[in-house]
Amino acid sequence: MHNTLLLAIVVAVALAFDFTNGFHDTANAVAPTIATGALKPKVAVALSSVFNLVGAFLSLKVAATIASALVAQNLVTLPVIFAGLIGAIAWNVTTWYFAIPSSSSHALIGGVIGAMMVLAGGHAVLWSGLISKVIIPAGLAPLVALVAAGVALIAARRLTAKVDTDTSSFGFRVGQIGSSSLLSIAHGTNDAQKTMGVVTLALIANGTLASNSSTPALVVVSCAIAIGMGTFFGGWRIIRTMGQGFTHLTPQQGFAAQIASSAVILTSSHMGLPLSTTHVATGAIIGVGAATPQQPVRWRLVADVAMAWVVTLPAAGLFGAFSYYVAHVIGGTFGVAVLALVAAAYVTFLMRRSRRHVINAANVNDLWGESLAPLEAATVVAA
Amino acid sequence: MIASLVDWPLLGRVVLVAVLAGVGVVVAFSVGLAALSFARDTARPLVVRILGVVVAVVMTGALVGALWWGFELITKKS
Numbered sequence: 309m310h311n312t313l314l315l316a317i318v319v320a321v322a323l324a325f326d327f328t329n330g331f332h333d334t335a336n337a338v339a340p341t342i343a344t345g346a347l348k349p350k351v352a353v354a355l356s357s358v359f360n361l362v363g364a365f366l367s368l369k370v371a372a373t374i375a376s377a378l379v380a381q382n383l384v385t386l387p388v389i390f391a392g393l394i395g396a397i398a399w400n401v402t403t404w405y406f407a408i409p410s411s412s413s414h415a416l417i418g419g420v421i422g423a424m425m426v427l428a429g430g431h432a433v434l435w436s437g438l439i440s441k442v443i444i445p446a447g448l449a450p451l452v453a454l455v456a457a458g459v460a461l462i463a464a465r466r467l468t469a470k471v472d473t474d475t476s477s478f479g480f481r482v483g484q485i486g487s488s489s490l491l492s493i494a495h496g497t498n499d500a501q502k503t504m505g506v507v508t509l510a511l512i513a514n515g516t517l518a519s520n521s522s523t524p525a526l527v528v529v530s531c532a533i534a535i536g537m538g539t540f541f542g543g544w545r546i547i548r549t550m551g552q553g554f555t556h557l558t559p560q561q562g563f564a565a566q567i568a569s570s571a572v573i574l575t576s577s578h579m580g581l582p583l584s585t586t587h588v589a590t591g592a593i594i595g596v597g598a599a600t601p602q603q604p605v606r607w608r609l610v611a612d613v614a615m616a617w618v619v620t621l622p623a624a625g626l627f628g629a630f631s632y633y634v635a636h637v638i639g640g641t642f643g644v645a646v647l648a649l650v651a652a653a654y655v656t657f658l659m660r661r662s663r664r665h666v667i668n669a670a671n672v673n674d675l676w677g678e679s680l681a682p683l684e685a686a687t688v689v690a691a
Numbered sequence: 692m693i694a695s696l697v698d699w700p701l702l703g704r705v706v707l708v709a710v711l712a713g714v715g716v717v718v719a720f721s722v723g724l725a726a727l728s729f730a731r732d733t734a735r736p737l738v739v740r741i742l743g744v745v746v747a748v749v750m751t752g753a754l755v756g757a758l759w760w761g762f763e764l765i766t767k768k769s
Contacts, residue, residue, distance in 0.1 A: 440698075448702070468725050475724070490762075570713070571712040574761050575712055
């Protein structure tokens with residue numbers, strides 16, 4: 309049944325999610341590059357946004373599904389899509405505020421599951437799929453990346469033992485530019501495709517597109533631009549956590565971490581077991597830190613971030629469930645519009661509060677525990 | 692049983708290929724960097740310096756190939 313206003317709201321919220329996905333996940337590709345000084349912060353973020361944009365345009369085959377193999381697809385309606393997106397945005401912005409790297413994909417899945425459970429109960433969720441395709445891979449991804457990055461770093465250290473420090477640092481910094489770009493393309497391909505699928509599904513659910521239609525060019529362009537702009541906005545808070553919080557990174561460590569991340573993400577995706585970019589990138593950074601006894605890892609922060617990952621699915625689910633319930637109680641397109649405004653107010657509130665401890669290109673590389681200690685304490689407490 | 696939900700052979704293949712690919716690229720880059728450093732060191736014998744250039748070129752080729760492989764994976768998946 310056509311409802312143009314509802315469709316417009318859903319598409320706008322989907323693009324907003326894509327935008328938050330961009331700035332939330334920027335750190336995965338650029339944090340080590342910025343931390344080691346391979347590129348200046350704004351240059352790194354600008355380069356990543358360009359490659360995310362390019363990657364998004366490489367997404368030629370888009371699946372018009374949302375949380376496929378996780379929820380009953382025949383029950384997915386526009387309000388469910390809307391509530392799922394709101395749940396994901398709310399969690400993304402919350403974790404951004406507390407400078408915690410977390411998976412945008414899991415936030416979207418959680419939001420949709422929460423909404424679906426309010427609509428149709430637990431039997432609408434394919435629990436075995438959730439465990440095998442989301443929860444178990446979520447636990448394994450950082451471990452695989454940790455091992456790959458740690459082993460790679462040890463090998464690099466031994467092979468370049470006789471190379472002078474300046475040449476080694478310069479060489480690995482140059483290498484990081486390539487590895488960061490590859491990660492950005494991979495992210496743009498994966499994550500923009502997800503939002504393209506959601507928007508296409510919304511168009512099909514509204515009857516605007518036939519069920520076997522290909523993704524319209526305007527959808528591809530708008531999703532690509534949204535994720536590119538979000539990346540350019542630069543999630544400085546999370547960049548700081550990943551670049552300075554877990555451990556102090558050298559160019560050699562940064563390169564090993566980024567190459568290991570790229571290898572794990574590309575291989576797993578190609579072989580049909582997609583893993584969270586955030587979990588992999590974080591695991592790789594921790595791996596190179598663990599393989600360097602002279603520079604200890606802040607394990608307390610690691611434990612706190614891991615706890616945030618555990619909470620992501622249920623927390624986004626709660627946001628999604630609440631969104632669907634309120635929109636349903638108010639009723640119709642008006643209910644959806646009211647919820648969209650409530651969500652916008654929540655995001656605005658957090659954005660304004662974030663100005664108490666501003667993190668930007670100028671201070672993103674400040675040593676952990678010094679000028680930004682109050683925010684870092686809040687990051688640990690919040691997680 | 693939760694263990695029965697996991698495709699263990701697939702998982703094993705993913706872990707093996709990912710770790711080998713990641714470590715392999717870093718090793719190739721490190722070998723190339725070390726070779727280049729030797730080639731530039733005027734205190735080393737000429738043979739060593741020429742060998743350094745050859746190794747650096749070979750490793751560069753390997754890295755370009757790895758980048759191409761990565762790009763192919765990205766576009767093929769799409």
